[in-house]
Amino acid sequence: MICEHLQPIEKIIQEKRIKEKYRGPAWSNNCREWVYYECFIDAVSLSQRLDLDECVEIHKHLGTHDGSEYGFYCNEHHDGIMGYPPEMMKGKIIVK
Numbered sequence: 852m853i854c855e856h857l858q859p860i861e862k863i864i865q866e867k868r869i870k871e872k873y874r875g876p877a878w879s880n881n882c883r884e885w886v887y888y889e890c891f892i893d894a895v896s897l898s899q900r901l902d903l904d905e906c907v908e909i910h911k912h913l914g915t916h917d918g919s920e921y922g923f924y925c926n927e928h929h930d931g932i933m934g935y936p937p938e939m940m941k942g943k944i945i946v947k
Contacts, residue, residue: 853884854928856904860897861932864888864946877931885931892922892934893947900947911936 853861870889877885894909903923910924913936921936934946 853886854925854930856907856925856927857923857930857932859901860923867946881929883929885933887933890934891937891945893945894923896947
């Protein structure tokens, strides 16, 4: 289960019935529960709209061979909610 700091974001995504691609430990031992969704998460817009805890930060990774991701990361629990990065958002569902 995703930490309480990221649950408001996940609730918004789930209410839109966006497909979940993966849930579980991600690419590092420093990751606990990471969830990947088939959408672009407008993290800037959601950050401005929601009262997120200070431990939640916007995360962006543009990989060359290991994939790309964009969303939110919780520094306290090492959980993440990710979607496609802005560079890949053409034709994707946008959550804001």
